[in-house]
Amino acid sequence: MSMDHQHIEQSNIVERYVMGKLASEEQSLFEDHFLDCRECLDRIEMTEGLRSGLRGMAAEDATRLIARAGLVGWLARVSRRRRVMLRCCSSHLPTAFFLWRIEETRSELAEARQSLEELQQRRESEQEAHSRELRQTQQQPAGLESQPERERRSRAAAPEELKKLKKPQVASNPAVFILSAVRGGEPTAEPANRVTLSSRVIVLSLEMDDASEFESYRATLTDSGSRIVWSAANLSSSSKDLLAVRIRSSLLREGVYVLTLEGRSSTGRYERVSRYSFRATRKAGK
Amino acid sequence: MERAVLLGGIHSSGRMEMMRIESPADLVSRIMAGEHHAEEELVARYSRGVSVILRRDTRNAPIAEDLYQDTFAIALQKIRQGDLRDHDRLSGFVSGIAKNLAIEHFRRQSRRKQLDDDKVDSRPDTSANQLDQLLLKEKTKIVRQVMGELHSERDRQMLVRFYLAEEDKDAICAELELSSLHFNRVLFRACVRYRELYEKFMSESGGAPGTASFGMVIFFVGGAITALVGAHR
Numbered sequence: 001m002s003m004d005h006q007h008i009e010q011s012n013i014v015e016r017y018v019m020g021k022l023a024s025e026e027q028s029l030f031e032d033h034f035l036d037c038r039e040c041l042d043r044i045e046m047t048e049g050l051r052s053g054l055r056g057m058a059a060e061d062a063t064r065l066i067a068r069a070g071l072v073g074w075l076a077r078v079s080r081r082r083r084v085m086l087r088c089c090s091s092h093l094p095t096a097f098f099l100w101r102i103e104e105t106r107s108e109l110a111e112a113r114q115s116l117e118e119l120q121q122r123r124e125s126e127q128e129a130h131s132r133e134l135r136q137t138q139q140q141p142a143g144l145e146s147q148p149e150r151e152r153r154s155r156a157a158a159p160e161e162l163k164k165l166k167k168p169q170v171a172s173n174p175a176v177f178i179l180s181a182v183r184g185g186e187p188t189a190e191p192a193n194r195v196t197l198s199s200r201v202i203v204l205s206l207e208m209d210d211a212s213e214f215e216s217y218r219a220t221l222t223d224s225g226s227r228i229v230w231s232a233a234n235l236s237s238s239s240k241d242l243l244a245v246r247i248r249s250s251l252l253r254e255g256v257y258v259l260t261l262e263g264r265s266s267t268g269r270y271e272r273v274s275r276y277s278f279r280a281t282r283k284a285g286k
Numbered sequence: 287m288e289r290a291v292l293l294g295g296i297h298s299s300g301r302m303e304m305m306r307i308e309s310p311a312d313l314v315s316r317i318m319a320g321e322h323h324a325e326e327e328l329v330a331r332y333s334r335g336v337s338v339i340l341r342r343d344t345r346n347a348p349i350a351e352d353l354y355q356d357t358f359a360i361a362l363q364k365i366r367q368g369d370l371r372d373h374d375r376l377s378g379f380v381s382g383i384a385k386n387l388a389i390e391h392f393r394r395q396s397r398r399k400q401l402d403d404d405k406v407d408s409r410p411d412t413s414a415n416q417l418d419q420l421l422l423k424e425k426t427k428i429v430r431q432v433m434g435e436l437h438s439e440r441d442r443q444m445l446v447r448f449y450l451a452e453e454d455k456d457a458i459c460a461e462l463e464l465s466s467l468h469f470n471r472v473l474f475r476a477c478v479r480y481r482e483l484y485e486k487f488m489s490e491s492g493g494a495p496g497t498a499s500f501g502m503v504i505f506f507v508g509g510a511i512t513a514l515v516g517a518h519r
Contacts, residue, residue: 045334053432182420
C-alpha cells in the first residue's frame with residue numbers, strides 16, 4: 001500500500017486516523033509517513049482541532065437545551081461530579097436527539113436479526129422434535145395426537161412471528177441512567193444508584209476515570225443471588241469517561257443488581273475495572 | 287534567536303520551520319559521528335509527529351509528555367550505538383519507539399492495578415486544566431464560525447455526521463447526494479478555514495496564555511534531551 005498524498009486525500013486517511021478508524025497496518029504506514037511530513041502534520045492538527053471544536057459546540061448546544069427545559073434548578077441540587085457526567089453524556093446529543101436515533105435504529109436492527117436467528121433455530125429444533133414424535137405416534141397413535149397438532153400450530157404461527165420481527169420495531173425512547181462505581185470493598189446492601197424499568201431498553205452510562213485505558217471491555221450483570229442475568233463483550237467507548245451499555249428491561253426484575261466491568265488489555269487478559277451496584281424498580285422514585 | 291535562525295528561520299505565526307533538505311540517512315550519519323547539532327535537529331524534525339502519536343495513543347497529556355522525552359532519549363542512544371541498521375528508515379524507527387513506549391506504559395499500569403486491586407481508587411485527576419478549557423472554548427467559537435460560513439445546511443450535516451456520529455463517508459454521500467469529490471472539498475475547506483481563524487486567534491493573543499511559542503519549546507526540549515543523553519554516555 002503506497003502512502004502518497006493522492007491516496008491520503010482520496011481515502012480520507014487523515015480524518016480516519018484522527019477518528020481511530022484506520023486498520024493497524026494502514027495506521028503504521030501513515031504514522032511512518034507523517035512523522036516527516038509537515039503537510040500531513042498540519043492537516044492532522046487542523047482536523048483534530050475542528051473535531052474537538054465540533055464536540056465542544058455540540059456540548060454547548062446540549063447544555064443550552066437542558067437549561068431551557070428548566071433543569072437548571074435540578075442540576076444545582078445534583079452533585080458537581082454528576083453534573084460533569086451529565087454534560088459528558090449530553091455531549092453526544094448535538095443536534096440533540098439525532099445521533100441517538102441513528103444508534104437506536106442500528107441496535108434495533110441488530111436485535112431483530114438476533115431474534116430472527118433464534119426463532120429460526122427454534123423452528124429447526126421443533127421440526128426435529130416433531131419428526132421424532134411423529135415416528136413415535138405412528139407406533140403409539142393414542143394419547144399423542146395432540147402433540148403434533150400443537151407443533152403444527154406453532155409452525156404455522158412462526159412465519160407470522162418472523163414477519164413481525166422483520167418489520168422495524170416501533171421504538172420507545174430508551175431511558176438513560178448514569179451509574180457511579182462502587183468505591184473500595186464490596187457493594188453495600190442498599191445501593192445509591194436507582195434504575196427504573198420504564199422503557200423497553202435501558203441504557204446504563206458507567207462513570208469511568210479513563211475509558212480509553214483498555215482496548216475493549218466486558219460487562220457482566222448479576223442479581224442478588226449472584227446469578228448472571230446478562231453479559232456483553234467487545235464494548236468500547238467513544239467518550240473519554242463514560243461507557244454505555246444497553247440492556248433489555250425484560251431481563252430484569254425489581255431488586256438489587258451488580259454490574260462488573262472488566263477491561264481487556266493488549267495481552268488479551270481481562271482485568272476488573274469497576275463495579276456498579278443499583279436497585280431496579282418499576283416505578284420512578286421508589 | 288540566533289540558534290533559531292541557524293536552524294532555518296521563523297514561521298510567520300512564530301513557529302520554527304525546519305528546512306527538510308537533509309535525508310534521514312545523512313542525519314543519522316551525523317549523529318553517529320557525534321555531532322551535537324544533529325541531535326537537536328532530530329528532535330526538532332520529529333517532535334510534532336511524535337507528539338501526535340503519543341497524544342493519540344495515551345489520551346493523557348502528562349503521560350504523553352513524559353513518553354515524548356523518553357522517545358527521543360532512547361532514539362538518540364540507539365542511533366549512537368548503531369542499532370538503526372537501515373538509516374533511511376529513521377521515521378519508522380522513531381515512531382516505533384514512541385508506540386512501544388505507549389504500549390509498555392499501559393502494561394505497567396495494568397500490572398500495578400492488579401497489585402492494588404482492593405485499594406481505594408487513587409488515580410490522578412486527568413480532567414482538562416484551565417488552559418485546555420480555554421483553548422476548547424476558543425476552538426468551539428471558531429468552529430461555530432466555520433460552520434456558519436459553509437454554503438449549505440447539507441454541508442453542515444455532512445461534517446456533523448462524519449466527525450461526531452462517525453458515519454461512513456459512502457453512506458453520507460449516498461444519503462445527502464454528494465459526490466466523493468464534493469465531500470473531500472468540504473472537509474478540506476473547513477479545515478483550512480479553521481486553521482486560518484485559529485492562527486489568527488493565536489497571533490492576536492500572542493500565543494495561548496501561559497505557553498511558549500512552538501519554536502522555543504522545540505529548542506529548549508531538544509537541548510534538554512541531548513544534554514540528558516550526553517550525561518549518560
